[in-house]
Amino acid sequence: MFITFEGIDLSGKTTQAALLYKHYKKAGRKVIFVREPGGTLVSEKIRKILLDRRNKNIFPLTEFFLFSASRYQLTKEIIKPFLKKGFIVICDRYYDSSTAYQGYGGMVDIKYINKINKIASENLKPDLTFLIDIPLEESMKRRGIIKKVNDRIESKEINYYKKIIAGYKKLAKSNKDRFKIIDGCKPVSDIHNQILKILKNFKI
Numbered sequence: 001m002f003i004t005f006e007g008i009d010l011s012g013k014t015t016q017a018a019l020l021y022k023h024y025k026k027a028g029r030k031v032i033f034v035r036e037p038g039g040t041l042v043s044e045k046i047r048k049i050l051l052d053r054r055n056k057n058i059f060p061l062t063e064f065f066l067f068s069a070s071r072y073q074l075t076k077e078i079i080k081p082f083l084k085k086g087f088i089v090i091c092d093r094y095y096d097s098s099t100a101y102q103g104y105g106g107m108v109d110i111k112y113i114n115k116i117n118k119i120a121s122e123n124l125k126p127d128l129t130f131l132i133d134i135p136l137e138e139s140m141k142r143r144g145i146i147k148k149v150n151d152r153i154e155s156k157e158i159n160y161y162k163k164i165i166a167g168y169k170k171l172a173k174s175n176k177d178r179f180k181i182i183d184g185c186k187p188v189s190d191i192h193n194q195i196l197k198i199l200k201n202f203k204i
């Protein structure tokens with residue numbers, strides 16, 4: 001079983017992924033928890049390049065290839081072997097992040113994204129994807145930048161996030177079989193229980 005968590009920054013998806021991991025671990029299940037970008041020695045090095053604020057002139061396609069390189073390594077080295085051994089694999093972000101951020105965010109042609117996503121995942125598809133959904137205002141509030149929505153940089157950023165949120169919704173609509181949209185504004189424990197209930201229905 002391959003379970004992924006998606007959502008915009010500060011949606012709370014990492015908290016929920018970690019809670020789910022703890023739940024299965026406590027129950028004595030075979031489970032691992034990985035994150036993107038990262039999760040292997042090489043992928044963590046790529047993560048450092050991606051998150052380094054000094055790398056200002058990185059082209060969108062370079063960025064996308066780096067996310068994809070990190071993903072391929074993680075998929076081959078960890079995700080696939082552990083799935084084969086019967087583990088539940090929980091992943092904090094997977095290729096839907098690239099589709100939402102680089103694709104729908106408007107940086108890279110969605111046709112490239114779809115093609116490379118397939119290659120970087122070796123056609124592996126999550127069995128279930130929890131989209132922790134929060135409105136843009138909530139994300140801004142959590143980041144403490146809600147007050148000055150009109151200055152140039154912030155509104156540029158706001159437009160970008162609007163596109164990502166809409167992109168995620170589009171993705172969920174066209175992948176109804178695996179996407180579960182969860183209201184990220186609810187209390188942490190309510191969200192966790194809702195996720196457990198969904199997984200129970202899937203007999204996991």
Ligand code: TYD
Nearest residue numbers: 008009010014036037067093097098101102
């Ligand atoms: P991270 O610090 O892990 O943030 P989060 O806790 O929100 O996951 O940084 C990951 C950042 O990289 C996040 O802003 C989303 C972005 N990202 C992409 O743009 N494309 C991708 O394919 C992935 C995996 C992440």
